[in-house]
Amino acid sequence: MSIVQEVEQANTGIAHDYIDQLFETVQKRNPGETEFHQAVKEVFLSLIPVLSQNPKYIEHAVLDRLVEPDRLISFRVPWTDDNGNVKVNRGFRVQFNNAIGPYKGGLRFHPSVNASIIKFLGFEQIFKNSLTGQAIGGGKGGADFDPKGKSDLEIMRFCQSFMTELSKHIGPDTDVPAGDIGVGAREIGYMFGQYKKLVGAYEAGVLTGKGLGYGGSLARKEATGYGCVYFVDEMLKSKGHSFNRSTVVVSGSGNVSIYAMEKALQLGAKVVACSDSSGYIYHEAGINLDTVKRLKEVENRRIKDYVLEHTDAIYVEGCSGIWTIACDIALPCATQNEIDKESAEILVSNGVKAVGEGANMPSTLEAIDVFLDNKVLFAPAKAANAGGVSVSALEMAQNSQRLSWTFEEVDAKLHQIMHSIYIESVKASEVYGVPGNLVIGANIAGFVKVADAMIAQGV
Ligand code: NDP
Ligand code: 2IT
Numbered sequence: 480m481s482i483v484q485e486v487e488q489a490n491t492g493i494a495h496d497y498i499d500q501l502f503e504t505v506q507k508r509n510p511g512e513t514e515f516h517q518a519v520k521e522v523f524l525s526l527i528p529v530l531s532q533n534p535k536y537i538e539h540a541v542l543d544r545l546v547e548p549d550r551l552i553s554f555r556v557p558w559t560d561d562n563g564n565v566k567v568n569r570g571f572r573v574q575f576n577n578a579i580g581p582y583k584g585g586l587r588f589h590p591s592v593n594a595s596i597i598k599f600l601g602f603e604q605i606f607k608n609s610l611t612g613q614a615i616g617g618g619k620g621g622a623d624f625d626p627k628g629k630s631d632l633e634i635m636r637f638c639q640s641f642m643t644e645l646s647k648h649i650g651p652d653t654d655v656p657a658g659d660i661g662v663g664a665r666e667i668g669y670m671f672g673q674y675k676k677l678v679g680a681y682e683a684g685v686l687t688g689k690g691l692g693y694g695g696s697l698a699r700k701e702a703t704g705y706g707c708v709y710f711v712d713e714m715l716k717s718k719g720h721s722f723n724r725s726t727v728v729v730s731g732s733g734n735v736s737i738y739a740m741e742k743a744l745q746l747g748a749k750v751v752a753c754s755d756s757s758g759y760i761y762h763e764a765g766i767n768l769d770t771v772k773r774l775k776e777v778e779n780r781r782i783k784d785y786v787l788e789h790t791d792a793i794y795v796e797g798c799s800g801i802w803t804i805a806c807d808i809a810l811p812c813a814t815q816n817e818i819d820k821e822s823a824e825i826l827v828s829n830g831v832k833a834v835g836e837g838a839n840m841p842s843t844l845e846a847i848d849v850f851l852d853n854k855v856l857f858a859p860a861k862a863a864n865a866g867g868v869s870v871s872a873l874e875m876a877q878n879s880q881r882l883s884w885t886f887e888e889v890d891a892k893l894h895q896i897m898h899s900i901y902i903e904s905v906k907a908s909e910v911y912g913v914p915g916n917l918v919i920g921a922n923i924a925g926f927v928k929v930a931d932a933m934i935a936q937g938v
Contacts, residue, residue, distance in 0.1 A: 494530035497537050498523040505546050512595035514815060514840070518602050519546055521844060525922035528911035541930045544938075548575040548601060549582075551594065554644040556622055558637045561630055570641050572620035572648055572656075573601035578932040581652055582618030583608055583868060585659030585688075588637075588666070590625040597621060599815070600659070600839055604868070606925030607861040610900050613872040618654055620645070626661045638669035645670075646677045651684035651878075657871050658688040660814065663734060664695065684878040687871035696874035698889040699867075704738025704837060705890070706866015707810060707858070709897040711835035712746065714856040714917075715808075717905075720832055723747035728806040730754045730798070731813030732775045732782050735837045735864065739810050740768050752804050754813065755782040759801040762792035805829040812837030823849035836860035847918060862900050862921040869896045900924075 505519050523542070530536050556568040571594065574582045584604040587596070597619050605617030624637055649656060658667055667688045674685055689695035698705070708722070715721050727748045729736050732755050740750045749765045755775075760766070760782055770788055774780045783794040795801075802809065802822035809831050811817050815838065818826075823846035826834070833856040836842060840860055842850070850857045870893055877883055884892075900921070907927075908920030 491527045491531045494527045501542055514595045514599040518599040522922050525919040529923045536930055539934050541933055548573050550574050552648055556641050558640045560633055568622045568624040570622040571597045573597050574654055575601040575617040576605045577616035578929050580614035580616045582654035583615035584619040585657045586662045587621035587659040588624045588626050588661035590623055592621045592623045603861055607865045608868055609925040609928045611865050611869045615872050635669045638666050639673040642670040642673040646674050651682050656686055664690050684875045687874040694878050696877055697886040699870045699874055701738040702870035702893055703735045703864050703867030705742045706893055706897045707739050707835050707837040707863045708742035709894050710858050710863045710901055711833055713901040714858055715833055725807040726751055727808045728752045728804050729810040729812055730801055732771055736812035739812050739837050752801050754798055754801050758796040760785045760792050760794050802826050808833045810835045810837050811841035814838055815840040816843050818842045818846045820845035827853045831855055835863045837864050859918045859921050862904050865900055866893050866897055
């Protein structure tokens, strides 16, 4: 049953009217911000059961408050390229909600970044961070800077200029950024160096995803991908399935994708396809992850070069075709809206058993309905990719203690957190009458804690 059909069955008159009106207001107040509207709509539809059973959330106008960020900062980022030309990009930080802890969320450097993208990501981060059970609020940031084709020194100068402004708004107890698309340990390093110069103190906990030699946490790099697979593994086990001997398709070939593939392989799966923004590779015999890692992490090359070294693999131009490959488990780990209704229908007709969202909002609302209608085990992004921010919070904890935990310790905590998120989401889906619908379960479980904190604090 789809998100909409399920909620229509509940006793929901007042709640429905409330969210209909509020959604209209959100659209009017944030014109043209389609990604933000989409993220809000999914959460609103999911919350109808909890709003109808707990009128206090409507009386206290909690959703009216939640959809308005505490602040959205937009700023100029001037920098100089290697030829001495001045370039200007636009930087953002949205500090969405700090009811349960300091703002926390990644920075994305990609030409598509705008207020809508940053706000959808920041809004989702509120619920995701709440689900982790850690004391972190929701934030997000980035710039419309394209790191592709830039030299190392250009990246450094951009990061320094970006941080010169951002530093005024962040701090270890205020707002703690990390990586996202286009931002990895190198960029975090340059930004940390600049922050340190500007504040004149070694505040290790101001950024997470740092290098291991200066306050970074072991297993942060692996955390999002591993966490996603841990979560999907829980779902599979609940129905007597497993990764072992399953065929897996993973989109993207960046941080989340690579470590989702690594953990799936460790659990005995065969990964047959991955992609970048230009196209995808299909390797029926099973992808060689060492080659992908070298190409993408070390040599900064395109995924199509994989077939130069593995001549029995094929490369196909364009991204969406990856979902036409038959698989048991699909892990979208590239970007938003990469699975539309049509791709979802093809996945279903090819017999997909489970979908785990490693990326943020990779499935359209229509695609989610196709998966739920067809009883595909569906792990929504806010739950399935929460492992990254969870280990970021563990990095903050280590920085505060001035201690470093072993890889095994951090990985065990990550595994435990993903298990708890799974249990919480399942429980909420059962309590609110939609057992197994983890979209509704995760959204409600994340929402309740934040909503109660906002009411208690009068914010
Ligand atoms: P990376 O920059 O490391 O990798 C992104 C990958 O996705 C690349 O293969 C990239 O291809 C591809 N990609 C990016 N944009 C597009 C696009 N518009 N169309 C098609 N492919 C695209 O980023 P991450 O792996 O960190 O992030 C991937 C997703 O996971 C994002 O949705 C992010 O928000 C989410 N996420 C990340 C977390 C983290 O800890 N890093 C935590 C939770 C979620 P190309 O190289 O060609 O650009
Ligand atoms: O979307 C996400 O959760 C991230 N990009 C990670 C955020 C973080 O603070 O580690």
